[in-house]
Amino acid sequence: MEQEHHGTIPFLDVKISRNPDGTLGHSVYRKPTHTDRYLHQRSFHHPSIKSSVNRTLVQRAFEVCDQDKLKRELKHIQTSLQRNGYKPHRIKISKPDQRVPYTQGPPTVSPSVTLPYIGPASHHLQRILRQAGVKVYHSSGNKLQG
Known part of the structure; x- marks a missing residue:
């Protein structure tokens, strides 16, 4: 069972922290053994698979981080992807598109x-x-x- 340590506790991939004003903050949690190694840009994979690395990391940041920690997390993603061979102009750090809600009717x-x-x-x-x-x-x- 996880214990609170220095006002923070991890839960799955979320780090929950107690703010000085008593509110709770949240950001992305990485285990101490995490190495920031992702699929390298030069690997022999379909381009859509390589672009999904960027997209899923950014999507997780927007879904998990509160506003105070979002900018720091996006900077971390940018640095990590550059270390994995991604060119700065290819890294997209903007807010992901909203998913279209499911509409009724038979699926095609x-x-x-x-x-x-x-x-x-x-x-x-x-x-x-x-x-x-x-x-x-x-x-x-x-x-x-x-």
């Missing part, structure tokens, strides 16, 4: 396929399949060799 089901990412050929095949109404997802496959 379209055919989909998951393909291994093999570089430019994957992009070409994706364009062809999209024109045929097929949704394409990419997997990165196993890259580690022992």
